[in-house]
Amino acid sequence: MRPETLTCRVGAGLSGAAEAARAAADAARQAREALGGAGADLACLFLSPDHLDDAEDALEAVHGELEPESLIGCVAQGVLGRDRELEEGPGAAVWAAGLPGSRIETFSAVAFGTDEGVAVGGVPPLDDADLVLLLADPFTFPASAFLAELNAVEGEVPVVGGLAAASAEPGAQALFHDEEVLVDGAVGAVVRGARVRTVVSQGCAPVGTDSVITNAEENVVLELAGRPALERLRSELGSLTAEQQQLAARGGILAGLVIDENRSEYRRGDYLMRGLVGADEDSGALAIGEAVRVGQTLRFHVRDARSADEDLRENLAHVLDGESAAGALLFTCNGRGTNMFPEPDHDAQAFAEALGGDALAGFFCAGEIGPVGGKPFLHGFTATAAIFLES
Numbered sequence: 001m002r003p004e005t006l007t008c009r010v011g012a013g014l015s016g017a018a019e020a021a022r023a024a025a026d027a028a029r030q031a032r033e034a035l036g037g038a039g040a041d042l043a044c045l046f047l048s049p050d051h052l053d054d055a056e057d058a059l060e061a062v063h064g065e066l067e068p069e070s071l072i073g074c075v076a077q078g079v080l081g082r083d084r085e086l087e088e089g090p091g092a093a094v095w096a097a098g099l100p101g102s103r104i105e106t107f108s109a110v111a112f113g114t115d116e117g118v119a120v121g122g123v124p125p126l127d128d129a130d131l132v133l134l135l136a137d138p139f140t141f142p143a144s145a146f147l148a149e150l151n152a153v154e155g156e157v158p159v160v161g162g163l164a165a166a167s168a169e170p171g172a173q174a175l176f177h178d179e180e181v182l183v184d185g186a187v188g189a190v191v192r193g194a195r196v197r198t199v200v201s202q203g204c205a206p207v208g209t210d211s212v213i214t215n216a217e218e219n220v221v222l223e224l225a226g227r228p229a230l231e232r233l234r235s236e237l238g239s240l241t242a243e244q245q246q247l248a249a250r251g252g253i254l255a256g257l258v259i260d261e262n263r264s265e266y267r268r269g270d271y272l273m274r275g276l277v278g279a280d281e282d283s284g285a286l287a288i289g290e291a292v293r294v295g296q297t298l299r300f301h302v303r304d305a306r307s308a309d310e311d312l313r314e315n316l317a318h319v320l321d322g323e324s325a326a327g328a329l330l331f332t333c334n335g336r337g338t339n340m341f342p343e344p345d346h347d348a349q350a351f352a353e354a355l356g357g358d359a360l361a362g363f364f365c366a367g368e369i370g371p372v373g374g375k376p377f378l379h380g381f382t383a384t385a386a387i388f389l390e391s
Contacts, residue, residue, distance in 0.1 A: 010327025014081025020054035045073030074164035095361035139170035162365030203308030208236035228284025259373025327359025
């Protein structure tokens with residue numbers, strides 16, 4: 001019998017053992033000990049590519065240690081747990097939570113062709129969900145199109161997760177759904193009855209000022225505040241400080257699009273970051289990696305390690321706002337880690353400090369999923385997370 005309590009309990013473990021079953025068992029044992037030996041309502045298993053061939057053994061080991069009611073997971077480029085990140089080499093991370101009073105429904109989803117294009121099957125109703133975890137194979141699941149359809153049909157759905165790529169080539173994947181190992185599609189969990197906060201840190205610093213899009217077609221911004229978009233961009237770049245110009249030269253310029261306009265002022269987390277994908281000298285138009293609309297607010301941003309650090313810590317403080325967290329699931333870009341920061345374990349340590357504990361696990365993604373303005377999107381160079389509050 002599990003002890004009845006209204007407090008959410010979370011534990012996590014990380015192992016770099018070379019043998020898959022041992023690594024998974026060690027990580028699961030750490031998670032179970034952090035739970036005080038209690039059972040887990042929801043568990044997650046994340047494995048490095050070194051353990052792909054023995055994924056079934058690793059999954060069996062986690063079930064043997066934790067006996068979770070529900071489980072999802074994947075093999076990814078790298079894993080993280082507690083306050084450490086294993087970007088290379090063998091690794092297994094296990095996350096386990098006791099969520100009293102909650103309802104959890106796991107699922108596996110597949111994409112298939114239709115006369116109209118691609119459809120997705122296997123996703124349950126998401127109404128009234130407090131959290132939807134989604135782990136997808138980037139080669140066989142159209143995550144971006146799925147999220148766009150979700151935004152059009154469902155409105156605000158708190159989807160968090162990432163694209164799990166064991167390698168840069170298709171066909172080398174393992175996704176975990178309860179006791180099954182799948183090789184394509186997506187897996188997920190719908191959580192109801194839990195207090196969860198979502199974090200999306202896109203790692204950017206704003207430059208210049210907000211401008212309203214006054215002329216646009218699809219993903220092409222023709223005019224900003226009544227001026228050709230390219231002219232406006234050059235004006236903004238000319239007003240940057242020397243330090244900001246250096247950041248722009250190193251990390252490039254991004255377009256930040258406000259998704260929810262119903263605010264008196266906009267902070268970092270209100271912008272959806274998209275890259276500039278083209279410019280036309282003759283018309284002064286800018287093409288960006290997202291459809292835009294007339295009346296939408298746009299602000300240019302720059303990205304570097306310092307702005308990414310500031311953005312993450314600011315977002316964590318804002319989301320927690322003095323609340324006590326039981327633990328978190330973190331999905332961070334494979335372009336972050338030591339590819340972005342001078343020291344290892346940056347994101348994991350920032351979360352551990354903010355949470356006041358090490359009940360954290362996750363993986364390095366080929367694309368991160370999280371909500372901006374209440375709507376989920378697929379991101380890049382981003383850290384997204386689901387933080388479970390204690391009660």
